[in-house]
Amino acid sequence: MDLLSFARGPALQWALVIFVLGSLWRLAGILLLRRKPDYAEPRSRATWRGALKLVVTRTWSRREFRASTAFGQSLGYVFHMGLVVVVFGFVPHILFIHSLTGLQWPGLPSSIVYVSGALTVAALVAALVRRLSHPVLRLLSNFDDYFSWLVTVTPVATGLLAVAHLGARYETLLAVHILSVCLLLAWLPFGKLMHVFLVFISRGTTGALFARKGAST
Amino acid sequence: MSEAALPPLETQGPRFGIKKPEQRQDIQGDLSDAARVDTAMREFVRDFGAVAATYMESCVHCGMCAEACPFYVETGDPKYTPIWKIEPFKQAYKREVSPFAFFMRAFNLKRKVTLEELEQWQELIYDSCTMCGRCTLICPMGIDIASLVGLARHGMHKAGLVPHELWAAAERAEREGSPLGATPKVFKERVEWMGDESGVAMHMDLEQADVLVTMSSIEIQKYPQALAAVAKVLNHMGLSWTFRSDGYEATNFGLLSGNADWQKDMSLKLINAAIACKAKVLLLPECGHAYSAMRWAGANVYGKPLPFKVRHISEFLGEHVADGSIRVKKDLETTVTFHDPCQVARRGGVFDAPRRVLAALGAEVRELQDSRGMSWCCGGGGGVISIHRADAIRYKAFQIKMRQVDATGAAMLVTSCSNCRLSFDDSQAHFHWDKTAHSLLEAVADHLDDAPPEPAAAAPSPGSTTP
Numbered sequence: 031m032d033l034l035s036f037a038r039g040p041a042l043q044w045a046l047v048i049f050v051l052g053s054l055w056r057l058a059g060i061l062l063l064r065r066k067p068d069y070a071e072p073r074s075r076a077t078w079r080g081a082l083k084l085v086v087t088r089t090w091s092r093r094e095f096r097a098s099t100a101f102g103q104s105l106g107y108v109f110h111m112g113l114v115v116v117v118f119g120f121v122p123h124i125l126f127i128h129s130l131t132g133l134q135w136p137g138l139p140s141s142i143v144y145v146s147g148a149l150t151v152a153a154l155v156a157a158l159v160r161r162l163s164h165p166v167l168r169l170l171s172n173f174d175d176y177f178s179w180l181v182t183v184t185p186v187a188t189g190l191l192a193v194a195h196l197g198a199r200y201e202t203l204l205a206v207h208i209l210s211v212c213l214l215l216a217w218l219p220f221g222k223l224m225h226v227f228l229v230f231i232s233r234g235t236t237g238a239l240f241a242r243k244g245a246s247t
Numbered sequence: 248m249s250e251a252a253l254p255p256l257e258t259q260g261p262r263f264g265i266k267k268p269e270q271r272q273d274i275q276g277d278l279s280d281a282a283r284v285d286t287a288m289r290e291f292v293r294d295f296g297a298v299a300a301t302y303m304e305s306c307v308h309c310g311m312c313a314e315a316c317p318f319y320v321e322t323g324d325p326k327y328t329p330i331w332k333i334e335p336f337k338q339a340y341k342r343e344v345s346p347f348a349f350f351m352r353a354f355n356l357k358r359k360v361t362l363e364e365l366e367q368w369q370e371l372i373y374d375s376c377t378m379c380g381r382c383t384l385i386c387p388m389g390i391d392i393a394s395l396v397g398l399a400r401h402g403m404h405k406a407g408l409v410p411h412e413l414w415a416a417a418e419r420a421e422r423e424g425s426p427l428g429a430t431p432k433v434f435k436e437r438v439e440w441m442g443d444e445s446g447v448a449m450h451m452d453l454e455q456a457d458v459l460v461t462m463s464s465i466e467i468q469k470y471p472q473a474l475a476a477v478a479k480v481l482n483h484m485g486l487s488w489t490f491r492s493d494g495y496e497a498t499n500f501g502l503l504s505g506n507a508d509w510q511k512d513m514s515l516k517l518i519n520a521a522i523a524c525k526a527k528v529l530l531l532p533e534c535g536h537a538y539s540a541m542r543w544a545g546a547n548v549y550g551k552p553l554p555f556k557v558r559h560i561s562e563f564l565g566e567h568v569a570d571g572s573i574r575v576k577k578d579l580e581t582t583v584t585f586h587d588p589c590q591v592a593r594r595g596g597v598f599d600a601p602r603r604v605l606a607a608l609g610a611e612v613r614e615l616q617d618s619r620g621m622s623w624c625c626g627g628g629g630g631v632i633s634i635h636r637a638d639a640i641r642y643k644a645f646q647i648k649m650r651q652v653d654a655t656g657a658a659m660l661v662t663s664c665s666n667c668r669l670s671f672d673d674s675q676a677h678f679h680w681d682k683t684a685h686s687l688l689e690a691v692a693d694h695l696d697d698a699p700p701e702p703a704a705a706a707p708s709p710g711s712t713t714p
Contacts, residue, residue, distance in 0.1 A: 059346025060304055063297040069546035071556065073596050088389050091311075094621050095385050098314040103387075106309075166310040166325040175308050220347060222307050225388065232305035233389035235298055240391075243543060244596025246384060246620025 034201050037208035045212035052219025057227060073244035080241020081234035087247070088233050105157045109182075112150030116186060119143050140193075147190045154183045174221040181217050184210040272366035275414055276407035280362040283406045287365055288339045291402030294507070295344060302395055303340045305388040306330055312382035312392060317623050317644035318375040329382035329392045332371040335360040336399045365408055372399050373410045374637035377628035379589035384620065393594070400505025409504050410634045417500035420464075421509045424516070426500045426633075429467040431492040437471050438490055445475035448482055453489035459526040459555075460490050461497040461517055463534035465665040473533065473665065476692035477560065483695050484572050488530075494520020497532050498666075499540035503630035514540060514548045521555050529557045533688055535590030535628055535664040542595065559591055560688050561663035565600020568607045574696040577609035584613050584657035586648065586671075586684065587622040588664035601663055601687050608694050613655040615648075623647045627670025638677075645674040652682055663687040 031039070074080070091099045117123055121137035128134045137143075158179055161167045188210050192203035218224060240247045278286060312329040313319040319327040330337075342348060342357040351357040380393040403409055409417075416426035423430050429437070435451060442449035450456065458481060466473040474490075481488045494517045501509030521529045531537050542557045558566075567573040583605055591597045598619045605612050617623055626644035631637050648671075652660055660682050662668060671684035 056304070056346045060300045061297055063295065063300050065297050066547065069549070069552045070543045071546070071552065084389055088387060092384060092621070094617055095311075095314060099311050099385070102309065102311065106387075164310065165323075166313045166319075166328050167308070169325040170308040170310055170328065170331060172308075225305060225307050228301070228305045229388055232301050235301050236383065236389040236391050239298070240383075243594070245380075246593045246596075247389075 032201075032205075034205040034208075037205040037212065041209055041212045045215040049215040049218055052216075053224070053227065056219050056224060057231075061231070068242065070242075072242045074241050077238040077241050080247070081237040084237025084240070084247045085230055085233045102157075102160065105153045105160070108153035109150045109157065112146045112153065113182075113186070115146035116143055116150060116189065119146070120189075144190065144193065147186050150186050151183060151190065154179065154186070158183075177217065178221045178223050181210070181214045182223070185214055272369050273409065273411040273414065274366075274407055275409060275411075278407060283408065284360060284362050284365060287402035287406035287408065288336075288343060288360065289402075290405035291336050291339065291398055292344050294398060294401065295340075299395065299398055300340075300345070302390045302392075303337060304345065305390055306337070307388060309387060311385050311387060312390075315381040315385040317379075317381075317626060317647050318640055321643040321646060322640065326371060327375050329376070329396075330390070332368070332376050333392070333395050333399050335364045335368050336395070336402065365403070365406065368399075369403065369408055369410060370637075372396060372403055373413060373629075374631060374634050375640055377589065377624045377626065377631050379624035379628055380594045381589070381621070381624065384593075397502075397505070400503075401507055402505070404505035410636070412633045412635055413500070413504050413630045416630075416633050417504035417506060417509055420496070420498070420500040421506075421512060425464045425467070425496045426498060427464040427468045429464040429496065431495075434462075434467055434490075434495050435492055437467055438474055441471050441474040442478070445472075445479070447475045447478045449474075449478050450489040452492055453487075453524060456487045456489035456524045456526060458486055458488035458528045458530050459494065459517075459521045459524055460488055460530050461495055461532055461537070462490075463498045463532045463537060463665045464496055465498070465534070465669050466532055467495075469669065470665055470686065473686060473688060476686070476689045477530070477532070479692045479695065480564070480573060480688070483574075483697065484567060489524055491520040491524060493523070494518075497534055497537035497541065499537060500630065502540045502544070503536060503633075510540065510544070511548045514545050517541060518545060518549050518553065521553075526555050528563075529553075529555050530563055531557065531559045533560055533588075533663045533665045533668075533686055535588035535595075535666060538588075538595050538597075539590045559595070559597055559663070561591060561604070562597045562600040564687065564691055565597075565603045568604050568691075573691065574698070575604075575607050575691060575694045576696045577607065579605075579608035579610045579690065579694055581610060581659050582613050582655075582657040583610040583659045583661050584615055584652055584655040585618070585687075586615070586625065586652075586660065586662040586664075586667060587619055588662060588667050589622065589624050589628055591663060592622060593620045601661075604687060604691060605661065608690060610659070610661075613657040615651045615655060617651060623651065625667045625670040625674075627673070628664075628666060632666060632670050632673070641670070642674055642677055645670065645678075649674070649678065649680060649682075659685060661685045661687050661690060 091103060119138035120143045124135060124137050161171055185207060188207040191197050192207045237247055310328060316327055316329050338357050339360050342351045376396050378393040378396055383391045383393060420426040438449050438451055460477055499510055499513045501513050517529060531541055538559045545557060546553045568575060585601055585605060602612055625648055626641040631641055662684050668684045675683060
């Protein structure tokens with residue numbers, strides 16, 4: 031079995047298994063914990079609306095915080111949107127997802143995907159530099175932050191190299207690219223990348239609890 | 248340090264606290280180091296449910312919460328980043344109870360927290376966090392860090408790792424019924440005194456009353472005119488009301504210090520007193536954490552819905568000024584800025600009522616640059632005002648508020664929290680500032696219109712307060 035077959039075959043299958051089971055285990059471990067009943071007289075019963083509202087509105091900062099959060103948040107926007115464009119807009123990715131799930135949608139022109147990929151890498155590098163240089167971020171950061179950064183940037187970087195045929199044979203580059211995706215999938219349930227799911231749960235939880243009190247969100 | 252060896256408390260001075268704590272990190276009890284750490288962690292996770300676990304799992308270490316915290320903003324010291332304040336507890340959560348705790352322990356991916364770390368974090372969990380919740384508004388994951396600090400305090404208290412003054416105030420409140428010496432006897436004397444001095448009819452220990460009026464010990468001891476003010480307003484409304492010597496102290500130092508058992512005892516005193524006099528409304532004083540403790544946690548401590556409504560005095564005033572049962576003269580012809588107490592406004596949802604009252608009084612309200620839900624904390628909430636060694640950082644945090652109040656150009660500063668007032672008074676003296684924080688309740692009491700009401704005015708109903 032050559033490297034590409036290994037990457038496309040057992041590596042990807044095991045990565046997907048770890049991704050699915052790990053994510054379910056972590057989510058169940060959180061969500062199945064007890065929830066105490068709240069007997070306080072509610073100010074509002076529209077808790078679901080509060081949850082949905084915060085899930086949407088916390089996507090951007092409140093006006094009062096914008097000046098202090100603009101740079102970090104802009105970097106976040108660039109690489110998050112760049113990742114979405116690259117993962118879900120690139121035609122070969124869509125074909126791959128189609129082969130797994132049967133779902134399909136129109137792709138974006140390759141040039142847009144390439145530019146998005148390059149911007150994503152640039153923004154991620156800037157985010158890393160910021161993490162290393164900002165006193166607060168440096169203090170908070172641990173292995174998870176740096177490893178999660180690595181497993182996020184590697185698939186994008188190797189994907190760009192593969193489409194540009196730079197550095198090695200295309201098949202080798204493609205295999206490395208797929209293996210890096212496998213690493214990303216396998217790591218996701220264990221670290222901070224789990225926020226792809228938790229962001230909705232965490233925002234929704236606060237949105238619902240605070241709506242009940244009429245508190246600020 | 249054993250409890251018997253603790254330094255004496257000075258509680259009769261302008262604020263409570265000891266001048267020179269013997270050590271930076273205070274310790275109560277005689278637990279061994281290992282038992283202290285184990286107790287802290289066990290008690291921290293004791294009340295852990297899906298909500299706290301969700302928050303613990305969700306942090307992405309973006310550091311944005313620092314920008315919302317007055318202690319970080321004014322010092323620039325990264326250790327005051329809100330989420331960092333619970334770092335040992337995050338570590339303990341991941342190691343002990345998270346979904347992957349087994350791996351964390353098996354491969355020692357998260358090492359055990361040490362006593363030295365908990366001692367170091369005492370300053371971050373108590374001295375430099377008022378649980379104001381401003382950081383909750385900036386967190387892109389929506390994590391309510393203040394609630395996690397509250398849980399961390401549970402662990403710290405059981406482990407005997409509370410700043411001494413705060414611990415002693417809480418212990419005194421549990422033992423005597425008040426953290427500041429406002430025992431039932433003292434309370435009765437002060438009610439009687441204020442009744443005589445102001446010529447206002449006071450009601451004490453009535454067997455039946457529609458409204459049970461509670462006070463903060465800060466008001467009883469430092470701002471006793473609040474006793475007369477609330478009586479004056481309720482008499483003006485013609486309501487049936489009472490103070491009760493078996494349930495009057497609304498501040499909850501059990502909550503502030505992190506002792507859930509004491510919190511429950513203190514809340515149950517008020518709940519039982521309200522039930523005993525068949526009150527329809529339990530009226531909370533101008534105190535922020537008293538509002539959190541009873542309005543939002545009271546029923547949960549009781550274990551079922553409360554058979555009465557719980558209202559903060561500012562929302563009570565707002566509602567009854569609006570329905571005409573409190574009639575005020577519109578002669579406060581001055582510019583006023585209002586400081587929103589964090590627990591009442593941002594975390595309690597009371598925003599419009601005080602502004603409605605001020606408008607009815609004829610004041611021109613000039614909002615702070617950051618007001619309502621975004622208001623900066625005075626720096627003294629969450630028990631911080633009681634911790635003497637925290638004075639320096641509290642003064643730093645206060646400077647944001649000072650700048651914003653000055654920028655409004657308002658002639659008068661009003662708030663609806665006596666703890667905030669205490670913090671303002673102390674900082675005013677420290678900075679030789681020319682602004683004094685005034686009470687919303689006292690402003691209303693001073694401007695009541697006692698002319699006979701219009702015939703169409705509806706009789707007040709204390710139970711009509713809308714949720």
